[in-house]
Amino acid sequence: MSxxxxxxxxxxxxxxSEFLTQLIAxxxxxxxxxxxxxxxxxxxxxxxxxxxxxxxxxxxxGDPDPDLLWRVERFYDAIALLLERRTGAQSAQMSKIHHxxxxxxxxxxxxxxxxxxxxxxxxxxxFESFAALAEAGDSMTADAAATLARFPDAARA
Amino acid sequence: MSxxxxxxxxxxxxxxSEFLTQLIAxxxxxxxxxxxxxxxxxxxxxxxxxxxxxxxxxxxxGDPDPDLLWRVERFYDAIALLLERRTGAQSAQMSKIHHxxxxxxxxxxxxxxxxxxxxxxxxxxxFESFAALAEAGDSMTADAAATLARFPDAARA
Numbered sequence: 001m002s003x004x005x006x007x008x009x010x011x012x013x014x015x016x017s018e019f020l021t022q023l024i025a026x027x028x029x030x031x032x033x034x035x036x037x038x039x040x041x042x043x044x045x046x047x048x049x050x051x052x053x054x055x056x057x058x059x060x061x062g063d064p065d066p067d068l069l070w071r072v073e074r075f076y077d078a079i080a081l082l083l084e085r086r087t088g089a090q091s092a093q094m095s096k097i098h099h100x101x102x103x104x105x106x107x108x109x110x111x112x113x114x115x116x117x118x119x120x121x122x123x124x125x126x127f128e129s130f131a132a133l134a135e136a137g138d139s140m141t142a143d144a145a146a147t148l149a150r151f152p153d154a155a156r157a
Numbered sequence: 158m159s160x161x162x163x164x165x166x167x168x169x170x171x172x173x174s175e176f177l178t179q180l181i182a183x184x185x186x187x188x189x190x191x192x193x194x195x196x197x198x199x200x201x202x203x204x205x206x207x208x209x210x211x212x213x214x215x216x217x218x219g220d221p222d223p224d225l226l227w228r229v230e231r232f233y234d235a236i237a238l239l240l241e242r243r244t245g246a247q248s249a250q251m252s253k254i255h256h257x258x259x260x261x262x263x264x265x266x267x268x269x270x271x272x273x274x275x276x277x278x279x280x281x282x283x284f285e286s287f288a289a290l291a292e293a294g295d296s297m298t299a300d301a302a303a304t305l306a307r308f309p310d311a312a313r314a
Binding site for chain 2: 092094095096104106108110111112113116147150151153154157
């Protein structure tokens, strides 16, 4: 990005992205008391931003923070919902996260694993910028849609 | 069973079953210090037996006991290993158990969900007899093998 970092908020410019729109909707849906109504979108997504320097300073020992696991779940929820809007296929999230921060997260549609991510250093889950967050979500959704297109029968089983 | 219940141990006669043999091997493999070496197989499997009367008396509130979750995991491990011996396909277990005792357990091979069980009242997980335990394991393994045969490409993906 060529803009002076001092003139941009943390996380950089918020790109137009179907994934970010979905992720924001998922997060706002959890706010049943409306306490975040006045929060701008960038604030809701702020904790998804972890810069390279910050990442280096996050210890990877101890149980991952519940708030972090919540953010990871919302991230994959947003992928599942965007996938459903694009393909009609519903999918359910399952994860097996070891307390040391590694594990596996899957989205399952019918008999098909439409997305499978092996994660490690989950303590450091985050993205350099909103653009990187958007790109990760959009690209995983596209991968999941491609897997669905490849094995439609297993997904309908 | 026509035998007098007083002459049979709890759980009834131990049938010849590939599944029970596998389950016993899975459990013994966890016993790295050999403290169960002298235990007969029926003792190792004893906690899998829950009679109808006992089931009624088990409360289904509160978090399921970790020992119970351990038994459930070993049960599905045994299915995965027996499936591998029969078909060559390796599978990984994932589960999402709500603390109230309901949830879902899956075995995943490649991109295929070879076994998917929605569970509830997990607090009461158990079988009337060793024969019923054997039959449940054998029949789930057969179902998983049938799913594999139906979607071989997704399983290899």
